[in-house]
Amino acid sequence: MKFGSVVVLVYLLSIQFASGQAVQQQRPPMAEDVFKNVQVLKGIPVDEFLDTMGFISAALTINCVECHTPDSENSWEKWADDTPLKQTTRKMMRMVTAINKDNFS
Numbered sequence: 001m002k003f004g005s006v007v008v009l010v011y012l013l014s015i016q017f018a019s020g021q022a023v024q025q026q027r028p029p030m031a032e033d034v035f036k037n038v039q040v041l042k043g044i045p046v047d048e049f050l051d052t053m054g055f056i057s058a059a060l061t062i063n064c065v066e067c068h069t070p071d072s073e074n075s076w077e078k079w080a081d082d083t084p085l086k087q088t089t090r091k092m093m094r095m096v097t098a099i100n101k102d103n104f105s
Ligand code: HEC
Pocket: 034, 035, 036, 037, 038, 039, 040, 041, 042, 053, 054, 056, 057, 060, 062, 063, 064, 065, 066, 067, 068, 077, 079, 080, 081, 085, 086, 087, 089, 090
C-alpha cells in the first residue's frame, strides 16, 4: 500500500469514527420536547410515546379521540387539551408507576 492510500484510509476511518460518535451523542427528541402537555410519560422518545398511545388504545379497544378531544384529528395542537378521561388515565399511570416503584424496585 502506498503512503497516499494509507493517508486516505486513515482519513476515511477518522470520518467514520467521528460520525459514529456524533450519532451516539445525538439523542432522539423526547416526548416532552415535542408535545406541549406531557406530565407523566416524560423521558421517552416521541416514537415510543406514540407507540404507547397506540398500545393503550388497542388494549382498551377505544379510539384515540375517546380520551382526546374529537377535534384532535383536525388539529395537531388539540392533542394537548385535557379531558376527564385523559386526566383519569394520568392518575392511573402515576398509580402504576408508584406500585412498580414501591414493590418491584
Ligand atoms: C386511555 C386514554 C388515551 C388514549 C386512548 C389515547 N391517549 Fe394520547 N394521551 C393520553 C394521556 C393521559 C396523555 C398525556 C400523557 C402525559 O401527561 O404524560 C396523552 C397525550 C397524547 C399526546 C401529547 C399531546 C401534547 O401535546 O401534550 C399525543 C400526541 C397523543 N396523546 C396522541 C394519541 C393518539 C394518536 C392516540 C391514538 C392512537 C391516543 N393519544 C390515544 C391518553 C390517551
